[in-house]
Amino acid sequence: MKNHHRSVKILRRGDLAKLTGCNLETIRYYENIGVMPEPPRTSKNYRAYDESHVGRLRFIMRARELGFTLDEVRDLLALVDGGVQTCGEVQGLAISHLASVRAKIDDLKRIERVLSSTVAQCTGDDVPECPVIDALTEVT
Amino acid sequence: MKNHHRSVKILRRGDLAKLTGCNLETIRYYENIGVMPEPPRTSKNYRAYDESHVGRLRFIMRARELGFTLDEVRDLLALVDGGVQTCGEVQGLAISHLASVRAKIDDLKRIERVLSSTVAQCTGDDVPECPVIDALTEVT
DNA sequence: CCTTGAGCCTGTATCAACTACAGAGCCTAG
DNA sequence: CTAGGCTCTGTAGTTGATACAGGCTCAAGG
Numbered sequence: 033m034k035n036h037h038r039s040v041k042i043l044r045r046g047d048l049a050k051l052t053g054c055n056l057e058t059i060r061y062y063e064n065i066g067v068m069p070e071p072p073r074t075s076k077n078y079r080a081y082d083e084s085h086v087g088r089l090r091f092i093m094r095a096r097e098l099g100f101t102l103d104e105v106r107d108l109l110a111l112v113d114g115g116v117q118t119c120g121e122v123q124g125l126a127i128s129h130l131a132s133v134r135a136k137i138d139d140l141k142r143i144e145r146v147l148s149s150t151v152a153q154c155t156g157d158d159v160p161e162c163p164v165i166d167a168l169t170e171v172t
Numbered sequence: 173m174k175n176h177h178r179s180v181k182i183l184r185r186g187d188l189a190k191l192t193g194c195n196l197e198t199i200r201y202y203e204n205i206g207v208m209p210e211p212p213r214t215s216k217n218y219r220a221y222d223e224s225h226v227g228r229l230r231f232i233m234r235a236r237e238l239g240f241t242l243d244e245v246r247d248l249l250a251l252v253d254g255g256v257q258t259c260g261e262v263q264g265l266a267i268s269h270l271a272s273v274r275a276k277i278d279d280l281k282r283i284e285r286v287l288s289s290t291v292a293q294c295t296g297d298d299v300p301e302c303p304v305i306d307a308l309t310e311v312t
Numbered sequence: 313c314c315t316t317g318a319g320c321c322t323g324t325a326t327c328a329a330c331t332a333c334a335g336a337g338c339c340t341a342g
Numbered sequence: 343c344t345a346g347g348c349t350c351t352g353t354a355g356t357t358g359a360t361a362c363a364g365g366c367t368c369a370a371g372g
Binding site for chain 4: 195196197198201202205216217218236241242243
C-alpha cells in the first residue's frame with residue numbers, strides 16, 4: 033500500500049472541494065482573487081494541495097458564513113498571515129462587521145413589520161381590491 | 173404662460189428621475205429588463221414620460237424597498253396589469269416573500285449571536301491570541 | 313453667429329461572489 | 343484501445359444596479 037501516513041498526501045482540486053464542501057470552481061475563483069494561495073503544481077500542471085490548504089479554505093468559508101465579505105476575509109487573513117496580528121485589530125474588524133449585521137437585521141425587521149401588517153389585511157378573496165397593491169400604489 | 177393644466181406635460185428621463193428619486197440610469201435599466209414600459213419618443217428620440225410612468229416607477233421602487241426582487245416585482249406588475257389580479261394571488265406572493273424575509277432575519281440573528289459572543293471574549297489587547305481567529309480556525 | 317453647457321441617446325464596463333460551460337489535455341479501467 | 347472522469351484554461355452568465363465614453367440636440371449668453 034502506497035500513501036500510508038508516511039508521505040504527505042497531495043490533494044487535487046476535486047479532493048479539496050469534497051473535503052471542505054466548497055464548490056470546485058469557487059476554489060479557483062478564490063485563487064484568482066488572491067484569498068487562496070497559488071498551490072504548487074504537479075508535472076502535469078494539476079494543482080497540488082495539502083492539509084494547510086484545507087485549513088485555509090475552511091477559514092475562508094467560515095468567515096463567509098458569518099457574513100464577512102471577501103474584502104474583509106482578505107483583511108483577516110492578512111492579519112493572521114502577518115503573524116503580527118493582535119486581538120485588538122481583529123476585534124475591530126469583527127465589531128464593525130457586527131454593526132453592519134445588526135443594521136441589516138433592523139432593515140429586514142422594518143420590512144417584515146410592513147409586509148406582515150399589510151398581508152394581515154388581505155381577505156385572500158377573488159376580488160381585485162388588495163391591500164398589498166394599495167400599499168405599493170399609495171400616493172402618500 | 174404655456175403648459176398650464178390643460179395639456180399633458182411630458183417628462184424627460186431626468187424629470188422622472190428627479191420626481192421619483194430614482195437614479196437616471198436605473199430608469200433605462202428597468203426599461204431594458206422590462207419592468208418599465210418603453211415610453212413614446214419625441215421627434216428627437218427623447219423618451220417622453222407622463223404621470224402614469226411616475227406611478228409605475230414609484231410602485232417598483234416601493235416594492236424594491238420592501239425587498240421584493242425584480243422578478244417578484246415583475247410578477248406583481250403582471251397581476252396588476254392583467255387587471256385580473258385578485259387579492260388572493262397577490263397575497264400569495266407577499267406571503268412567500270415574507271417567509272424569505274423572515275428566513276434572512278433568522279440567519280442574520282444567528283450570525284449576530286456568534287459574532288457578538290465571540291467578540292465579547294476579546295481582550296482587545298496587543299496580544300496575538302484572539303478568540304475571533306480561534307473561532308474561525310477551530311477544527312471542531 | 314457661435315460657443316458653451318446641460319441634457320439626452322446608445323452601448324458597454326464595472327461591482328460582489330460565485331457558478332457554469334466549452335474545448336482541450338491526461339489517466340485509468342475494462 | 344477507447345470511454346469516462348478528472349483536470350486545465352479562459353470566458354460568460356447571474357442580480358441590481360451604476361458609470362462612463364462618444365455623439366446629438368437645444369437654449370442661453372456674449
